[in-house]
Amino acid sequence: MPQKKGKYTFELTTTPAVLGYAAVVGKKEGEGPYGKYYDQCHNDTTLGESSWEKAESRMQNEAVNIALRKSNLKNTDIDCIFAGDLLNQCISSTFGLKSLDIPFLGQFGACSTMAQTLGIASLFVESGAAGRAAAVTSSHFCSAERQYRFPLEYGGQRTPTAQWTATAAGCVLLGKRQDNPGAKIGLKAVTFGRIADFGIKDANNMGAAMAPAAAQTLMDFFKDSESSPQEFDLILTGDLGFIGSELLEEILGKEGIDIKPVHNDCGMMIYDREKQDVHAGGSGCGCSAAILCSAILQQMEQGQLHNVLFVGTGALMSPTSSQQGESIPSVAHLVYLTAT
Amino acid sequence: MPQKKGKYTFELTTTPAVLGYAAVVGKKEGEGPYGKYYDQCHNDTTLGESSWEKAESRMQNEAVNIALRKSNLKNTDIDCIFAGDLLNQCISSTFGLKSLDIPFLGQFGACSTMAQTLGIASLFVESGAAGRAAAVTSSHFCSAERQYRFPLEYGGQRTPTAQWTATAAGCVLLGKRQDNPGAKIGLKAVTFGRIADFGIKDANNMGAAMAPAAAQTLMDFFKDSESSPQEFDLILTGDLGFIGSELLEEILGKEGIDIKPVHNDCGMMIYDREKQDVHAGGSGCGCSAAILCSAILQQMEQGQLHNVLFVGTGALMSPTSSQQGESIPSVAHLVYLTAT
Numbered sequence: 001m002p003q004k005k006g007k008y009t010f011e012l013t014t015t016p017a018v019l020g021y022a023a024v025v026g027k028k029e030g031e032g033p034y035g036k037y038y039d040q041c042h043n044d045t046t047l048g049e050s051s052w053e054k055a056e057s058r059m060q061n062e063a064v065n066i067a068l069r070k071s072n073l074k075n076t077d078i079d080c081i082f083a084g085d086l087l088n089q090c091i092s093s094t095f096g097l098k099s100l101d102i103p104f105l106g107q108f109g110a111c112s113t114m115a116q117t118l119g120i121a122s123l124f125v126e127s128g129a130a131g132r133a134a135a136v137t138s139s140h141f142c143s144a145e146r147q148y149r150f151p152l153e154y155g156g157q158r159t160p161t162a163q164w165t166a167t168a169a170g171c172v173l174l175g176k177r178q179d180n181p182g183a184k185i186g187l188k189a190v191t192f193g194r195i196a197d198f199g200i201k202d203a204n205n206m207g208a209a210m211a212p213a214a215a216q217t218l219m220d221f222f223k224d225s226e227s228s229p230q231e232f233d234l235i236l237t238g239d240l241g242f243i244g245s246e247l248l249e250e251i252l253g254k255e256g257i258d259i260k261p262v263h264n265d266c267g268m269m270i271y272d273r274e275k276q277d278v279h280a281g282g283s284g285c286g287c288s289a290a291i292l293c294s295a296i297l298q299q300m301e302q303g304q305l306h307n308v309l310f311v312g313t314g315a316l317m318s319p320t321s322s323q324q325g326e327s328i329p330s331v332a333h334l335v336y337l338t339a340t
Numbered sequence: 341m342p343q344k345k346g347k348y349t350f351e352l353t354t355t356p357a358v359l360g361y362a363a364v365v366g367k368k369e370g371e372g373p374y375g376k377y378y379d380q381c382h383n384d385t386t387l388g389e390s391s392w393e394k395a396e397s398r399m400q401n402e403a404v405n406i407a408l409r410k411s412n413l414k415n416t417d418i419d420c421i422f423a424g425d426l427l428n429q430c431i432s433s434t435f436g437l438k439s440l441d442i443p444f445l446g447q448f449g450a451c452s453t454m455a456q457t458l459g460i461a462s463l464f465v466e467s468g469a470a471g472r473a474a475a476v477t478s479s480h481f482c483s484a485e486r487q488y489r490f491p492l493e494y495g496g497q498r499t500p501t502a503q504w505t506a507t508a509a510g511c512v513l514l515g516k517r518q519d520n521p522g523a524k525i526g527l528k529a530v531t532f533g534r535i536a537d538f539g540i541k542d543a544n545n546m547g548a549a550m551a552p553a554a555a556q557t558l559m560d561f562f563k564d565s566e567s568s569p570q571e572f573d574l575i576l577t578g579d580l581g582f583i584g585s586e587l588l589e590e591i592l593g594k595e596g597i598d599i600k601p602v603h604n605d606c607g608m609m610i611y612d613r614e615k616q617d618v619h620a621g622g623s624g625c626g627c628s629a630a631i632l633c634s635a636i637l638q639q640m641e642q643g644q645l646h647n648v649l650f651v652g653t654g655a656l657m658s659p660t661s662s663q664q665g666e667s668i669p670s671v672a673h674l675v676y677l678t679a680t
Contacts, residue, residue, distance in 0.1 A: 001341065001467060001468045002467060002468060002469040003468075004419070004468075004469070004470075004471070008443055010469050050664075051664050053660060053661065053664065054664070079344070080532055084446075084448060086429075087658065087660070088428040088429070088658045088659070088660060089426075089428070089448065089450065089656065089657065089658035089661075090448045090656070091656070091657070091658045091660065091661045094535065094656040094657075094669050095661065095666065095669065097535070098535040098537055098669045101534050101535075102534060103348060103532035103533060103534055104532070104533070104534060104535050104671055105447070105449070105456060105460065105532060106424075106447065106448035106449050106456075106656070106671075107445070107446065107447060107448065108424060108429065108430045108446035108447065108448045109445070109446050110429065116445060116446075120445065120460070123464065123467065123469050124463065126467070126469075127341060127342060127463065127466070127467030127468070127469060128341045128342060128343075128344075128467070129342040129344070129350050129463050129466075129467060130344075131344070147660075192420055192443035192444070192445060193443060193444070194441050194442060194443055194444060195434065195437070195438040195441075195444050197438055316429065316430070316431070316434040316446070317429065317431070317434075318427065318428045318429035318431045319428070320393060320427070320428060320431065320487075321393065321429075321431045321435065324390075324391050324393065324394070326435065329434050329435065329438045331444055331446075
């Protein structure tokens with residue numbers, strides 16, 4: 001049974017097991033610093049589909065199917081699937097996963113979706129509600145760009161604070177610890193975030209909008225669990241990018257919490273910022289999903305990383321809310337992963 | 341601890357308690373057959389706000405605050421809030437609930453959102469993860485119409501199969517049974533649906549698209565729980581409307597399951613179809629939320645209804661997917677409510 005610890009943290013006493021995971025990415029991501037870690041890199045980012053939206057759906061479907069295959073499981077072995085994405089009405093998830101015939105619970109946490117789905121799935125497994133559960137998400141540069149910003153053909157200039165939406169999908173499969181005693185990676189705690197809104201309105205500077213949410217959730221977790229940054233090998237935010245990462249370290253620094261020595265950000269990792277011309281870094285649900293579901297979980301399995309805090313950050317705005325002059329409320333959800 | 345029963349149903353052995361609930365609606369809904377049951381009816385459906393989207397956010401905020409007040413609880417008493425709506429990136433929920441400062445988990449189940457949020461919240465409470473949890477949703481005719489169909493000013497004609505998106509919000513607060521032994525209403529089981537897609541492409545006939553999903557989830561539940569329709573006082577779908585309701589009864593009839601004597605549909609209840617000129621009935625996340633969180637829960641508390649199956653149905657499409665020629669995948673989630 002999950003145990004509430006402090007005000008916002010759920011301790012997972014059984015340490016639900018990571019049974020499998022997969023990351024599927026596009027060409028630019030495959031050419032990035034973590035290219036060799038992904039399960040699948042598509043040089044044609046249409047994936048042969050007739051629209052960017054259909055391509056994104058297919059990436060999500062591939063991520064689940066590869067994760068199932070790697071863990072010798074079938075779709076019917078999964079009790080429920082938690083999935084979401086950035087597209088209006090989460091159509092990447094719906095259309096990508098409908099053929100799997102698994103009870104489907106659509107999630108919306110913007111770029112925090114990988115952490116949100118993983119957190120809820122872990123509580124379902126911990127509580128015995130699900131024997132096995134899947135957490136999935138995706139984003140696609142081209143489907144996101146035309147929905148949130150401009151048609152690609154317009155060739156709009158990007159500001160230095162802008163982040164590049166990753167073309168990527170990731171999936172993690174979880175199962176009960178008692179059924180999988182040999183699984184190397186488990187989940188130890190979850191902290192779900194409250195919405196933070198510091199009044200930032202610049203939709204081209206999401207990092208700054210999301211940093212306060214990440215700081216709040218991390219502070220909640222450290223307080224609830226009576227722990228400190230140096231107890232972890234890695235505090236992995238996703239995706240604050242360059243601006244947001246500096247801001248997060250600064251906010252926490254003022255509170256006397258120094259995460260710098262162990263902090264990294266998926267948005268800073270997925271691309272070579274200079275060579276790949278992505279300005280403040282990567283973003284999109286698929287960015288943190290791809291980094292977590294490749295290099296990070298692989299390094300945990302290989303014993304290079306032991307205790308990892310994965311903090312997904314999401315900007316909960318829409319083009320409509322921005323056009324109506326609203327600020328950008330943000331949220332951050334934290335998952336504590338451990339490797340034995 | 342939740343117990344898996346059959347393949348898709350979770351039995352809630354502690355029967356999590358309904359601590360409070362509230363429904364807030366617009367003018368047309370207040371003038372409908374259930375007008376007297378709602379907590380708040382707004383004659384000005386802008387609620388004095390500068391946009392329909394902000395009005396919808398405010399309805400959601402009011403629903404939560406009224407439910408809290410009615411159950412003598414404060415926002416800080418709630419461990420997490422599950423909320424979603426129809427607007428792109430679920431902005432009604434985000435902006436409506438950000439001031440509450442409660443850990444926020446955005447959900448997307450289209451018009452099934454009330455059942456989805458209630459189902460997940462009940463599992464969180466049952467498992468002990470949350471001491472108290474809130475389930476919330478909303479829709480607004482004007483914000484939905486301009487997002488999904490046409491600007492209101494265009495005055496587009498509606499087809500006979502079209503449903504009218506309700507201007508409404510609903511909230512249910514749940515708590516542990518052991519802490520609330522006197523609570524009259526509890527949740528006994530949850531069945532999360534798989535996505536059903538029968539190839540229907542007419543976005544003005546959502547009822548037909550969603551009926552197969554409702555039939556599938558109901559059949560899953562009856563099979564898993566070894567029960568039959570006559571064991572329930574009410575099987576309440578939301579929102580299939582006139583066409584979808586007939587279709588659901590027909591599909592189940594062919595399987596030898598007769599729900600007709602106990603079946604009603606929130607989309608058929610919320611308006612007077614003839615006098616209020618709503619064609620096939622009501623729809624929108626707020627429709628089933630408002631009916632459940634007013635008349636139904638009140639009648640359960642007063643002993644008029646004992647065993648109710650609440651089946652939220654959602655059409656998981658977007659204008660983009662429809663414009664790309666895709667069909668309308670649907671989902672239905674079931675919650676079994678009981679009154680003592």
